[in-house]
Amino acid sequence: MLRLAAYLAASALYLASAAGVLAADVTDIRVVGDEARTRMVVELTGEPRFHILKLDAPYRLVVDLPETAFEAEAAKRQALGLVADYRFGQIAPGKGRIVLDLAGPVAVEKSYLLPSVGDQPGRLVLDLVPTSRETFLKDVGQEATRADRAQAAPKLASLGKGDRLGQSAAGKPVVVIDPGHGGIDSGARSSDGLFEKDITLRFSKALAEALAKSGKTRPVLTREEDIFLSLRERVEFARARGAALFISVHADTVPQDYVRGATVYTLSEEASDVLAARLAARENRADVLAGLAIEDQPDEVANILFDLARRETRNLSMRFASDLVADLGAAMTLNKKPRRGASFRVLKAPDVPSVLLELGYLSNELDAKLLKSEEWQVRATEAVASSVEKYLALPGIAGR
Numbered sequence: 554m555l556r557l558a559a560y561l562a563a564s565a566l567y568l569a570s571a572a573g574v575l576a577a578d579v580t581d582i583r584v585v586g587d588e589a590r591t592r593m594v595v596e597l598t599g600e601p602r603f604h605i606l607k608l609d610a611p612y613r614l615v616v617d618l619p620e621t622a623f624e625a626e627a628a629k630r631q632a633l634g635l636v637a638d639y640r641f642g643q644i645a646p647g648k649g650r651i652v653l654d655l656a657g658p659v660a661v662e663k664s665y666l667l668p669s670v671g672d673q674p675g676r677l678v679l680d681l682v683p684t685s686r687e688t689f690l691k692d693v694g695q696e697a698t699r700a701d702r703a704q705a706a707p708k709l710a711s712l713g714k715g716d717r718l719g720q721s722a723a724g725k726p727v728v729v730i731d732p733g734h735g736g737i738d739s740g741a742r743s744s745d746g747l748f749e750k751d752i753t754l755r756f757s758k759a760l761a762e763a764l765a766k767s768g769k770t771r772p773v774l775t776r777e778e779d780i781f782l783s784l785r786e787r788v789e790f791a792r793a794r795g796a797a798l799f800i801s802v803h804a805d806t807v808p809q810d811y812v813r814g815a816t817v818y819t820l821s822e823e824a825s826d827v828l829a830a831r832l833a834a835r836e837n838r839a840d841v842l843a844g845l846a847i848e849d850q851p852d853e854v855a856n857i858l859f860d861l862a863r864r865e866t867r868n869l870s871m872r873f874a875s876d877l878v879a880d881l882g883a884a885m886t887l888n889k890k891p892r893r894g895a896s897f898r899v900l901k902a903p904d905v906p907s908v909l910l911e912l913g914y915l916s917n918e919l920d921a922k923l924l925k926s927e928e929w930q931v932r933a934t935e936a937v938a939s940s941v942e943k944y945l946a947l948p949g950i951a952g953r
């Protein structure tokens with residue numbers, strides 16, 4: 554029964570597909586109607602091929618498009634009727650996506666594309682009506698799950714090329730730097746419209762540069778542009794490279810705007826406090842936000858050797874996290890409680906010591922200002938880089 558539920562949750566179905574040109578330019582997205590019937594109208598140029606997927610847990614509808622320029626304004630979106638929220642953006646190179654969070658199970662009564670005529674834009678129209686949970690789940694079939702996976706597979710393959718062992722060809726330990734969020738998942742947003750995904754990418758690139766400059770390690774970024782990566786892809790990226798260290802970079806918002814300063818998180822079954830638990834829960838939603846079917850990974854086979862490796866990895870992660878906090882104090886403002894633990898999915902590689910570095914909180918005015926400052930970034934990346942190098946130079950660490 555449990556297995557069936559997990560299977561259903563992980564499945565999706567292609568409902569519609571229309572042939573047409575390959576690129577689109579979305580100029581506006583509107584939602585009209587009420588709980589009895591909700592219509593989404595996507596104004597676009599061209600006649601793009603589109604696919605609709607249904608996803609469960611939570612109820613979502615995914616509209617996949619080819620290479621798409623989104624000119625619609627995210628800030629102007631309004632949820633209505635059966636659509637609780639929606640977002641759009643790039644999900645992979647050449648793939649645009651709109652994800653609808655549904656207020657409940659829906660049926661897609663109609664979906665069609667009206668080509669543009671004269672100076673009138675084309676329209677992609679979805680008509681949604683309420684349905685039962687059973688009916689919704691019936692449409693959630695196996696075929697599209699495979700399609701969903703097939704989309705993810707080539708991306709992973711291309712990411713996986715490179716060094717496969719703990720050290721690069723040049724014998725330097727590999728440090729995987731993971732700029733949080735990206736593409737359709739913008740992450741947090743500051744009051745003046747700064748996106749977390751841009752801040753994390755900028756910082757990560759600067760950190761990689763700082764590490765490359767001194768040449769003691771080999772830094773690699775999980776993403777170098779504004780693209781979406783699932784949490785699992787980030788973890789697998791680090792594992793495939795045999796990383797000696799994985800650092801996921803974030804700058805989130807929290808409801809308490811007085812909370813500020815850098816925080817270093819490690820993986821822990823039990824969150825160290827409410828703030829850490831909430832943050833992990835939000836971070837773990839990245840895949841859901843992007844309209845991916847969440848595959849609940851079964852726990853790896855119980856294996857004593859595996860358990861030992863995991864315990865060693867956890868000890869190393871904690872060691873590095875403590876060192877990092879100690880080293881950062883001089884260069885960055887630290888959070889009142891700078892070392893925390895929570896169940897972040899992105900930290901779950903069993904064999905790569907991993908930490909999540911919250912640079913600061915975009916919800917705090919002072920932090921947001923610092924995160925934009927070039928001078929702060931130089932100071933902060935140099936401090937992180939030297940801490941990383943110090944840790945990897947410890948006897949027996951990098952050459953595991």
Ligand SMILES: [Zn+2]
Nearest residue numbers: 733740803805
């Ligand atoms: Zn984040």
